[in-house]
Amino acid sequence: SIPKAVALLGIGRSNLRLVAVDDQFRMRPDALQAAIAADRAAGRNPIAIVATVGTIVSGAIDPLPEIADVAGREDLWLHVDGAYGVLAALALPERLNSLALADSLSLDAHKWLYQPLDCGCLLHRHPDIARKTFSHSDDYVGLLSQDPTEGFAFFEESFELSRRFRALKLWLSLQYHGRRAFRDAIAEDLRHARLLAEAVEAHPELELLAPVALSAVCCRHRAKDNRAILRRVNARGRVYLSNATVRDQFALRACFVNHRTTDGNVLEIVSEVIAAAGEVND
Incomplete structure (x- = not known):
């Protein structure tokens, strides 16, 4: 980006x-x-x-x-x-x-x-800098905002013109659930990442490839073809993993950003990777 x-x-x-x-x-x-x-x-x-x-x-x-x-x-x-x-x-x-x-x-x-x-x-x-940067004249600034303390309408100067009211769904979610629900859900995602990291480190066939800073976990099977394992895991349809490259090594990547994830789902990742590895040729 x-x-x-x-x-x-x-x-x-x-x-x-x-x-x-x-x-x-x-x-x-x-x-x-x-x-x-x-x-x-x-x-x-x-x-x-x-x-x-x-x-x-x-x-x-x-x-x-x-x-x-x-x-x-x-x-x-x-x-x-x-x-x-x-x-x-x-x-x-x-x-x-x-x-x-x-x-x-x-x-x-x-x-x-x-x-x-x-x-x-x-x-x-810095709304003052935004106005100066995105406005074409002092008169245009006045048209955008008569009060200099008001926010700047960036949508007037973005690459898109016609668009949907994207903010409505977020506003409604915050109004209905409240900020605490989002805070608790994010905290659970962070805990799930730590749980997976601990499960990976506890399994002799697996290893972590990067520190777990937030909710993304990058790991690999020590002996098998991890590209083939990834294809097999996703084909089995029980969990879904993405991939990444960490220090020139192909990694299996799990990222927790779903408020419906359970501890069982997390631990199933390890069992699915091991099962998939057993179906992959050396």
Whole structure:
């Protein structure tokens, strides 16, 4: 999504810098600082940092306080891509309170607020900058909002014009169930991920391939063809797994974002992987 956004903005993908990560797949602040320094030395002008809360593979969370320090020193915009993971802040507020340091934040309610596709959201802490950026003239600003304290209507300047009322389903869900129901459901998903990780570590034929930061679990069978195992697991139809590549190894990936998941469903993943491995040739 980040290279796509850079291309759509006209910045050019060649101007996107990928920053090295640590052994837990989190952005390294020292590598970030070095990349900024290298660009400045080459006469380039860094403009923004994109940190991630909940990477798509392992759910890793970048060290936001340290990254925010770099952004402050270098006078750079800090955007947090929280499409999947940022909603864990409902269940883990003490772990993600540094989200308040971001200038902007994106999230997808259809991922961890249990909404149907497609429902995304952008949170922006600088409405004055938004108006200046997206408005064509001072008169146009006045048309959008007579009161400068009011929010900015981003839908007037987005790539889409006609669209459905996506926010209605989320608003109704929050009004009907209340925030506590979502907080409790997310906490259960986090617990289910830890339960699966423990079950994997307890089984001699399986191994974890990445730390479990949120609700994604990446593992593999130590001896069998994991691609064949994945095909067989999904063909059996009892559980469904996706895949990922972790340190050049093919991983079986389970991600818990369903409020109906039970402990039995979680433990069945291990039994299904072992059963599928028994049906796969060495």
